[in-house]
Amino acid sequence: MDESLRILVMADGEHRKIAMLAQGKLMEYYEEYGDETTLVNAVILGRVENVSPGVKAAFVSIGQPLNGFLPLGEMQSFHALQGDKPLVSGTDVIVQVKKDAKEQKGAYLTRDIALPGQTLIYMPLNHYIGVSKRVDQPEERETLLAMGREIGEQEDCGLILRYAALYAKKSELLSELEQLKVLWVDILKKAEFQKAPVLLYREPSALTALVRDYATRYQLSVTCNDAVNRMPSPVGGLLWEQVSSLELEAVWRSASVDAQVAQALSRRVELGNGGSLVIDEREALTTVDVNSGRYLGEKGEELALTHNLASCGEIARQIRLRNVSGIVLIDFIDMKTDEERKQVIDCLEAELSHERGKTVLHGFTSLGLLEMTRKRTGVSLRETLQEPCKVCGATGYRNRIERDHKRE
Numbered sequence: 001m002d003e004s005l006r007i008l009v010m011a012d013g014e015h016r017k018i019a020m021l022a023q024g025k026l027m028e029y030y031e032e033y034g035d036e037t038t039l040v041n042a043v044i045l046g047r048v049e050n051v052s053p054g055v056k057a058a059f060v061s062i063g064q065p066l067n068g069f070l071p072l073g074e075m076q077s078f079h080a081l082q083g084d085k086p087l088v089s090g091t092d093v094i095v096q097v098k099k100d101a102k103e104q105k106g107a108y109l110t111r112d113i114a115l116p117g118q119t120l121i122y123m124p125l126n127h128y129i130g131v132s133k134r135v136d137q138p139e140e141r142e143t144l145l146a147m148g149r150e151i152g153e154q155e156d157c158g159l160i161l162r163y164a165a166l167y168a169k170k171s172e173l174l175s176e177l178e179q180l181k182v183l184w185v186d187i188l189k190k191a192e193f194q195k196a197p198v199l200l201y202r203e204p205s206a207l208t209a210l211v212r213d214y215a216t217r218y219q220l221s222v223t224c225n226d227a228v229n230r231m232p233s234p235v236g237g238l239l240w241e242q243v244s245s246l247e248l249e250a251v252w253r254s255a256s257v258d259a260q261v262a263q264a265l266s267r268r269v270e271l272g273n274g275g276s277l278v279i280d281e282r283e284a285l286t287t288v289d290v291n292s293g294r295y296l297g298e299k300g301e302e303l304a305l306t307h308n309l310a311s312c313g314e315i316a317r318q319i320r321l322r323n324v325s326g327i328v329l330i331d332f333i334d335m336k337t338d339e340e341r342k343q344v345i346d347c348l349e350a351e352l353s354h355e356r357g358k359t360v361l362h363g364f365t366s367l368g369l370l371e372m373t374r375k376r377t378g379v380s381l382r383e384t385l386q387e388p389c390k391v392c393g394a395t396g397y398r399n400r401i402e403r404d405h406k407r408e
């Protein structure tokens with residue numbers, strides 16, 4: 001463990017920006033809403049304290065000072081599937097928090113569990129199929145709805161397809177659904193042997209997940225401007241520093257986080273040796289074009305290998321930072337021998353090994369492109385911060401006559 005990672009967390013109300021740097025270079029970047037104190041989406045084994053037919057609700061102890069409010073009536077599709085078993089005082093019930101407790105009101109609960117993934121929300125107890133409101137094109141909604149119906153029927157569950165599903169293959173949706181189903185089985189198993197009220201599941205925040213995934217391999221230091229986001233259970237070796245927002249902004253600026261994020265959203269990345277990368281992220285495929293710049297002259301062939309090797313670090317970093325997934329094709333500068341290609345593969349593999357993302361290198365295609373696949377985890381940087389251009393239909397082109405078209 002010779003390397004250290006620096007994590008900056010800039011919290012502004014419920015909004016958090018998380019930047020992870022290694023030796024001053026931005027390696028990963030996330031934005032998220034919600035804070036660690038929220039119980040929204042948490043699944044709890046609660047105990048029914050009393051049932052009040054008058055307000056059509058049950059009051060459920062969930063380990064908070066105020067009992068949670070559980071409406072007796074759920075979505076129609078839930079009752080169609082689960083029947084109308086009456087709630088009885090003193091019995092246990094698995095509930096999920098929809099809204100946190102506030103002042104004199106207890107948390108708002110539901111029995112209709114919905115486990116959110118990145119591309120879809122899995123609802124094990126109903127048969128409802130829906131699409132995120134963020135998908136606003138009717139054709140896209142229709143496509144996702146059709147896919148949702150197909151999967152829901154096959155898997156016997158309810159689903160909501162999220163915005164990121166637009167970018168995902170059916171196999172990716174199915175594999176995420178599989179993970180969520182395993183999670184649900186775990187929750188049910190846990191509920192069997194625990195004494196209510198007890199927390200069965202809570203979504204990890206991006207920061208918690210970063211610490212979980214890297215704390216064993218790296219020395220981590222976290223600089224944060226918000227006490228609320230203190231790690232719930234401090235991990236060994238984690239350095240935690242809380243500073244004022246003003247101090248954090250200064251650190252953020254001197255680390256050029258925003259500029260590095262902006263660069264990771266642009267097509268072209270300068271390599272600092274005259275060369276550059278041109279990265280095109282598309283739905284089905286990401287391509288990386290390695291350009292040598294001008295200096296490959298007469299000794300071109302020999303320099304090709306040197307230049308390709310020198311590019312591997314930045315290629316790996318850009319893939320990680322952009323959080324691209326699926327097929328990636330890298331067009332290195334032409335090399336003559338398999339030995340040279342092997343060296344480049346080994347070099348890239350070593351560079352990629354630092355991250356938690358899972359990448360498989362498939363070797364060079366017959367046309368000399370290095371082919372690799374990266375497993376999808378979460379949304380890409382672009383999906384986090386940008387949306388497809390509605391003017392050009394995300395093609396990047398427009399008709400010549402539309403002179404008044406403004407670039408967004």
Ligand SMILES: [Zn+2]
Nearest residue numbers: 389391392396
């Ligand atoms: Zn456009």
